[in-house]
Amino acid sequence: MKSYSLTDVGVVRKVNQDYVYTSDKPVGHLPNLFVVADGMGGHRAGDYASKYTVEVLERELKRTDEEDVERALIQAVKVANHELIREAGTDEHLKGMGTTIVVATIINQMMYFANVGDSRLYLINQGILQLTKDHSLVEEMVRLGGIKPEEAKHHPDKNIITRAIGAKEEVEVDFYEHRLKKGDIILMCTDGLSNMVEDEELFHIVQGARDVVEAAEMLVETAKENGGTDNIGLVLIVPGLGEVSIC
Numbered sequence: 001m002k003s004y005s006l007t008d009v010g011v012v013r014k015v016n017q018d019y020v021y022t023s024d025k026p027v028g029h030l031p032n033l034f035v036v037a038d039g040m041g042g043h044r045a046g047d048y049a050s051k052y053t054v055e056v057l058e059r060e061l062k063r064t065d066e067e068d069v070e071r072a073l074i075q076a077v078k079v080a081n082h083e084l085i086r087e088a089g090t091d092e093h094l095k096g097m098g099t100t101i102v103v104a105t106i107i108n109q110m111m112y113f114a115n116v117g118d119s120r121l122y123l124i125n126q127g128i129l130q131l132t133k134d135h136s137l138v139e140e141m142v143r144l145g146g147i148k149p150e151e152a153k154h155h156p157d158k159n160i161i162t163r164a165i166g167a168k169e170e171v172e173v174d175f176y177e178h179r180l181k182k183g184d185i186i187l188m189c190t191d192g193l194s195n196m197v198e199d200e201e202l203f204h205i206v207q208g209a210r211d212v213v214e215a216a217e218m219l220v221e222t223a224k225e226n227g228g229t230d231n232i233g234l235v236l237i238v239p240g241l242g243e244v245s246i247c
Helices: 045-063 069-088 137-143 199-208 212-225
Strands: 002-008 018-023 033-040 101-107 110-116 120-124 128-130 174-179 185-189 232-238
Touching (some): 002 018, 002 212, 018 045, 033 045, 033 185, 045 069, 045 101, 069 110, 069 174, 101 185, 110 120, 128 199, 185 199, 199 212, 212 232
Antiparallel strands (some): 002 232, 018 033, 101 110, 110 174, 120 185, 185 232
16 A cells, blocks of 8 residues: 655645645554544634644544444544534634544455545546535535536535534534445545646546656645645545556
C-alpha cells in the first residue's frame, strides 16, 4: 500500500483550516487509518477544530476494545463530536467551531469508511466515482428534485452543509464498505479541491501522474490555478491489490 497526503492554504484564505492524517501502521485494532477534515469557525477556530477532532478520533481508536470496524469508527467520531462541543465551551474564541470529516481504513480487500459533512471519498479506476454522499443543502435539493445534479456544483448555496462535527450534541454518521479491486485508487479530499476541479479532471490528473506525490501536487496546483478560493486537503491511497497506473 502507498499513500500520500497534502494540504495547502489556497490562493484566497490566510489560514489553513484543512487537516489530513495518514497512518499505514496499525491504529488500535485497525491496520491503517486515513482522515481528511475541513474545519470552520472564526479566529483560527476552524484549524483548531479539524486538528482537535482528528486527534480525538485517533486517540479513541487506539484505546477502544471494539473490534467491529463500523462500531469502532462511528463510536470514535461521536466521541470526537462531544469532545469538540465541550472544547468549544471553554473559550469564547472557539464558540461555534466545527469540522467535516471523512475517515477510511483498508482491511485486506475491503475498504470501510465514514463521513460527516461534504468532504469526499472518490474511487478512481476506469473512471471516477464519488462513494460518499455530501451532507449539504444542494445535495438535499438534488435528492428532492429541486435542482439537477449538474447544477449543484455551481449553485450559490453549495457550501452550506447540513451536518458537521461540533454542530449538535448527537451527530449522524454515514458508514460504508466497499470491496476493492485491482487498479483502484482512493482520493479523499475537502471541498477546496472538489469545488475547484471537475471530477473528470481529477480522474485524468491522478491516472496521468507518475506517482502519488506527483498526483497530489498536480491536484493542488490545478485547484489553485482554477481560483484556489478555499483551503485544499487531500489523501491519495493505492491499496496495492495489483498493477495500477500510479505507484
